[in-house]
Amino acid sequence: MRTLLKFAFKRRFMNKMTVILQGIFILLVCLIFYFDKISDVLNLEFNQAIPINIENSLRKWIVNEDEWKTQGFIFTNNNEEISITKDKEVYLISKVDEINVQSKIYQLLLSNHQLRMESESNSSVYKWLEKYESIEVEFLESKVEDNQFKHQLIILFLTSIYFMMLNFIAVNSNEIIIEKTSHMIPIILSSVSVRVHFITKLIVGFSSIFFQIVSSIGIVGLIAYTRYRLDHGAGLIKLIIRYLPINIESISLTDLLKLLDFKWTDLNYVLLGLLFILLGIFLIQICILILSSKVKTMEEAASIQGPFYLFLLVTYYLALSLNTSHSLSTGLGYSLSFVPMFSMLIMPMRLLTENVMPIEVILSILFTIVFISLIFILFYPVYVKGIKN
Amino acid sequence: MLEIINVSKYYGKKNVLKTCNLVVNKHDIVGILGQNGCGKSTLFKSIMGLIDYDTGEIKYNKIICDFDQRKKFGYMPEQRSLFLDLTVYEQLKFLGELKGLSIEYINKQINELIERFGLTDKKHCSLNKLSKGQQQKIQLIAAIIHDPEVLILDEPLNGLDFYSVQMVMKELKIQASLGKLILISSHQMDFMDELCTHLLVLDQGETLKQGKLIDLYKDYGVCVSVNSDSLWQGISKTHHNLIEKGSFIEFQYTSLVEAKKSMALFSKEISITQIKLHNVSIGDMLKESE
Numbered sequence: 279m280r281t282l283l284k285f286a287f288k289r290r291f292m293n294k295m296t297v298i299l300q301g302i303f304i305l306l307v308c309l310i311f312y313f314d315k316i317s318d319v320l321n322l323e324f325n326q327a328i329p330i331n332i333e334n335s336l337r338k339w340i341v342n343e344d345e346w347k348t349q350g351f352i353f354t355n356n357n358e359e360i361s362i363t364k365d366k367e368v369y370l371i372s373k374v375d376e377i378n379v380q381s382k383i384y385q386l387l388l389s390n391h392q393l394r395m396e397s398e399s400n401s402s403v404y405k406w407l408e409k410y411e412s413i414e415v416e417f418l419e420s421k422v423e424d425n426q427f428k429h430q431l432i433i434l435f436l437t438s439i440y441f442m443m444l445n446f447i448a449v450n451s452n453e454i455i456i457e458k459t460s461h462m463i464p465i466i467l468s469s470v471s472v473r474v475h476f477i478t479k480l481i482v483g484f485s486s487i488f489f490q491i492v493s494s495i496g497i498v499g500l501i502a503y504t505r506y507r508l509d510h511g512a513g514l515i516k517l518i519i520r521y522l523p524i525n526i527e528s529i530s531l532t533d534l535l536k537l538l539d540f541k542w543t544d545l546n547y548v549l550l551g552l553l554f555i556l557l558g559i560f561l562i563q564i565c566i567l568i569l570s571s572k573v574k575t576m577e578e579a580a581s582i583q584g585p586f587y588l589f590l591l592v593t594y595y596l597a598l599s600l601n602t603s604h605s606l607s608t609g610l611g612y613s614l615s616f617v618p619m620f621s622m623l624i625m626p627m628r629l630l631t632e633n634v635m636p637i638e639v640i641l642s643i644l645f646t647i648v649f650i651s652l653i654f655i656l657f658y659p660v661y662v663k664g665i666k667n
Numbered sequence: 668m669l670e671i672i673n674v675s676k677y678y679g680k681k682n683v684l685k686t687c688n689l690v691v692n693k694h695d696i697v698g699i700l701g702q703n704g705c706g707k708s709t710l711f712k713s714i715m716g717l718i719d720y721d722t723g724e725i726k727y728n729k730i731i732c733d734f735d736q737r738k739k740f741g742y743m744p745e746q747r748s749l750f751l752d753l754t755v756y757e758q759l760k761f762l763g764e765l766k767g768l769s770i771e772y773i774n775k776q777i778n779e780l781i782e783r784f785g786l787t788d789k790k791h792c793s794l795n796k797l798s799k800g801q802q803q804k805i806q807l808i809a810a811i812i813h814d815p816e817v818l819i820l821d822e823p824l825n826g827l828d829f830y831s832v833q834m835v836m837k838e839l840k841i842q843a844s845l846g847k848l849i850l851i852s853s854h855q856m857d858f859m860d861e862l863c864t865h866l867l868v869l870d871q872g873e874t875l876k877q878g879k880l881i882d883l884y885k886d887y888g889v890c891v892s893v894n895s896d897s898l899w900q901g902i903s904k905t906h907h908n909l910i911e912k913g914s915f916i917e918f919q920y921t922s923l924v925e926a927k928k929s930m931a932l933f934s935k936e937i938s939i940t941q942i943k944l945h946n947v948s949i950g951d952m953l954k955e956s957e
Binding site: 469470667 | 716749
């Protein structure tokens with residue numbers, strides 16, 4: 279088995295194409311993390327501030343000019359630019375048709391308005407209002423956190439991993455098809471048993487996914503670190519704030535990390551989420567492996583992955599549509615978090631959005647393991663027959 | 668000793684191998700012959716455990732063949748079974764390691780075998796740059812790299828030129844002399860005459876003929892091949908057992924006495940420049956069986 283593993287890994291990773299693809303991946307990650315610098319060098323407009331012509335009386339009224347700058351705006355006297363005027367209580371804004379820019383200008387004006395109101399308020403009334411509007415509550419036993427951005431980021435991370443794995447689910451079937459079409463199967467099976475062949479394929483496929491995840495995280499982490507060392511990613515965060523619909527008040531990667539307030543428990547959720555994804559992919563790999571043993575031609579091979587890709591996409595969109603507290607705690611999402619294959623994405627989402635009891639997590643894992651065992655027991659003879667004939 | 672006892676195999680309802688029986692001993696080279704689709708490859712795959720046969724049993728040294736027993740077998744399938752992007756050395760090393768051989772032994776075997784097959788300069792050549800015949804030789808090397816006790820060779824002479832065939836036959840004879848059991852199938856009958864000690868002729872899965880080649884020859888008598896400068900067409904009317912083979916005319920006789928008598932008469936009619944006494948060829952044996 280060791281020889282078969284060594285050979286498969288060598289063929290899979292030690293080839294020109296893998297090196298080229300890794301190079302492309304590194305380039306893409308660099309492009310993302312250094313996008314602001316690159317756009318500066320190429321003199322692209324991404325990083326240039328949007329000039330706003332604001333009438334002088336109104337300009338004096340602006341108290342949050344720094345905030346406007348952070349969001350990518352600069353005040354000028356040029357009539358050709360976006361202009362903001364005020365007619366009684368109505369702000370008139372011209373020459374801006376992008377909804378994203380409109381929304382940001384509205385938010386900044388509102389923020390300015392609120393700051394003015396706060397500073398003009400009678401301090402005792404203001405304090406009373408503040409107290410009236412909110413109470414401070416701390417739940418000692420609950421883990422529910424009001425950090426939506428962090429959850430969004432973790433879900434983004436897990437779904438990225440999920441799609442990364444999609445690339446690799448077909449690897450095993452491809453390998454078997456290559457062995458079949460090159461007539462190597464009889465030669466290999468004259469040296470190793472079918473059981474060893476099957477287990478090797480599973481190990482190779484699973485390890486490939488794992489290595490891919492680790493290497494990708496490593497590459498992203500390394501490039502993010504170089505960016506952090508360079509300037510704490512100041513320009514990049516500015517660009518993110520300006521172009522993405524997220525509302526954060528940080529200006530550097532350090533601020534962003536502080537804002538995210540990562541704890542060890544978050545790492546537990548990420549790892550648990552990964553475990554569910556890996557188990558799901560493992561199950562799909564077994565199914566594809568068994569099916570690919572029946573494949574006889576390249577034409578058949580091309581169609582084998584289709585239904586699985588479709589299923590994984592459906593699971594992804596289902597998980598997105600069920601990503602509400604109600605669905606995940608009592609509805610369809612709750613039920614599907616125990617169903618093998620579906621649980622690989624829905625259970626991680628539940629873990630991130632609500633309190634999941636440990637027994638529920640254990641049960642879900644157990645169901646998947648039992649399902650994997652059943653598939654193996656019932657369909658392994660199909661694999662043996664398929665691979666031999 | 669390899670024993671095939673009442674082995675049958677069905678593909679769906681079609682019986683492709685019908686109660687096949689065969690015993691192969693050390694030093695034997697058994698030629699498995701028959702038309703395409705007669706069940707040769709099915710028999711080989713059954714021996715190698717690559718397909719499950721439906722009835723009967725296959726034993727090696729009185730023990731039912733299992734995976735461990737088959738580790739002592741070397742197999743060369745009919746189709747080209749190579750990773751063509753690998754070099755000769757990489758392919759043979761991989762297959763050697765798969766057999767559990769040490770790297771030192773693998774290197775020794777590779778160097779020795781590629782030299783014997785005249786491929787030393789191709790050691791680090793990519794397999795897809797080799798000719799079909801050279802690839803065939805590499806497959807044969809792969810089958811014998813672990814020094815197996817039993818060799819199962821499905822059409823090993825395919826795609827080989829005359830000199831390569833001679834080289835392979837020489838190698839197989841060496842292997843047999845070392846005490847190996849060899850089962851071989853081929854469509855090149857002339858070479859099988861020269862190579863095999865035993866024969867199993869299959870026809871649509873059924874055993875048509877089987878036994879020691881020397882015993883089978885007895886059933887077919889003897890042959891006399893004659894080369895003559897004279898016109899011999901007239902003679903053909905009186906000799907119904909005459910076959911034209913190139914510049915030779917071949918006569919079949921049931922016994923040596925009959926052959927001698929006939930030749931004595933024949934030499935009076937035309938002048939003979941060359942005469943050869945030999946057994947019936949396997950090819951002619953098969954023709955007669957049809």
